[in-house]
Amino acid sequence: MMISEVAERTGLSISTIRFYEKSGLCPFVQRGSDGKRRFSKTDADWLELLASLRSTGMPLVEMRAFAELYASGDGKVPERKAVLLAHRRRLEDRQAELDRCRVILDRKLKRYDEIIKDQA
Amino acid sequence: MMISEVAERTGLSISTIRFYEKSGLCPFVQRGSDGKRRFSKTDADWLELLASLRSTGMPLVEMRAFAELYASGDGKVPERKAVLLAHRRRLEDRQAELDRCRVILDRKLKRYDEIIKDQA
DNA sequence: CTACCTACCTGAAGCTACTTTAGGTCAAGC
DNA sequence: GCTTGACCTAAAGTAGCTTCAGGTAGGTAG
Numbered sequence: 001m002m003i004s005e006v007a008e009r010t011g012l013s014i015s016t017i018r019f020y021e022k023s024g025l026c027p028f029v030q031r032g033s034d035g036k037r038r039f040s041k042t043d044a045d046w047l048e049l050l051a052s053l054r055s056t057g058m059p060l061v062e063m064r065a066f067a068e069l070y071a072s073g074d075g076k077v078p079e080r081k082a083v084l085l086a087h088r089r090r091l092e093d094r095q096a097e098l099d100r101c102r103v104i105l106d107r108k109l110k111r112y113d114e115i116i117k118d119q120a
Numbered sequence: 121m122m123i124s125e126v127a128e129r130t131g132l133s134i135s136t137i138r139f140y141e142k143s144g145l146c147p148f149v150q151r152g153s154d155g156k157r158r159f160s161k162t163d164a165d166w167l168e169l170l171a172s173l174r175s176t177g178m179p180l181v182e183m184r185a186f187a188e189l190y191a192s193g194d195g196k197v198p199e200r201k202a203v204l205l206a207h208r209r210r211l212e213d214r215q216a217e218l219d220r221c222r223v224i225l226d227r228k229l230k231r232y233d234e235i236i237k238d239q240a
Numbered sequence: 241c242t243a244c245c246t247a248c249c250t251g252a253a254g255c256t257a258c259t260t261t262a263g264g265t266c267a268a269g270c
Numbered sequence: 271g272c273t274t275g276a277c278c279t280a281a282a283g284t285a286g287c288t289t290c291a292g293g294t295a296g297g298t299a300g
Contacts, residue, residue: 122247122248123247123248124247124248134248138249138250154248154249155248155249156247156248156249157248157249
């Protein structure tokens with residue numbers, strides 16, 4: 001699979017994928033004899049997982065630690081589990097923030113509507 | 121109100137509040153004769169709203185546009201409403217992303233548990 | 241009275257996570 | 271053979287902060 005296809009499937013930009021490779025988040029991607037990256041299905045799935053973690057707030061440094069655990073195989077599965085559990089707690093926090101913001105927005109919007117009505 | 125109190129109430133850091141002022145997100149904050157910032161209740165509320173918008177993904181450039189509308193008074197309430205409505209749509213997107221990630225995490229975690237069980 | 245502590249101030253440099261730009265390779269199509 | 275398009279690299283630029291270095295003003299302990 002070429003880089004543009006992976007970009008499409010993961011939602012990451014091509015530059016971001018290259019940047020991730022350089023940052024050690026997917027150092028295992030092979031190259032063809034033409035020097036271009038060839039992504040396996042597994043590579044693409046891994047990047048899809050990274051994209052999901054990233055877009056919900058995992059910092060790169062944590063993703064890199066996770067990538068290193070991933071690279072050292074199934075022996076590190078308990079550690080990998082811990083990373084994902086920690087991230088799930090982060091999801092809860094983000095969820096709460098979204099909810100709080102929604103309440104604030106709805107209150108504000110209601111007040112705006114009253115002002116608009118009064119102006120009319 | 122001094123800056124540290126506003127920081128505590130909004131969850132923004134002191135540096136971020138200063139940075140926001142410099143960026144034109146709250147250019148109306150008064151100074152005492154000692155040169156220090158004095159925040160009114162209104163200022164603090166405004167910053168709390170900004171904090172909420174920011175933490176849920178509104179970019180600074182959009183917040184600045186919103187601040188300018190805010191500064192020009194109730195005439196701009198319809199435009200302000202539009203900004204908040206657009207942001208509420210963004211909340212939906214973020215929500216969906218969180219949900220998607222949660223599904224992926226739970227699936228992964230289940231698989232990890234199986235691997236751990238098999239290893240034991 | 242002076243020495244120190246704390247809370248504020250500024251401007252500038254540093255950091256994270258990308259994005260954009262400039263310049264280059266190579267195969268395919270006209 | 272010349273252009274177009276997809277890839278490549280290294281380097282510079284950007285967003286949104288944070289940290290640092292250096293400075294002022296008030297309060298208090300010796």
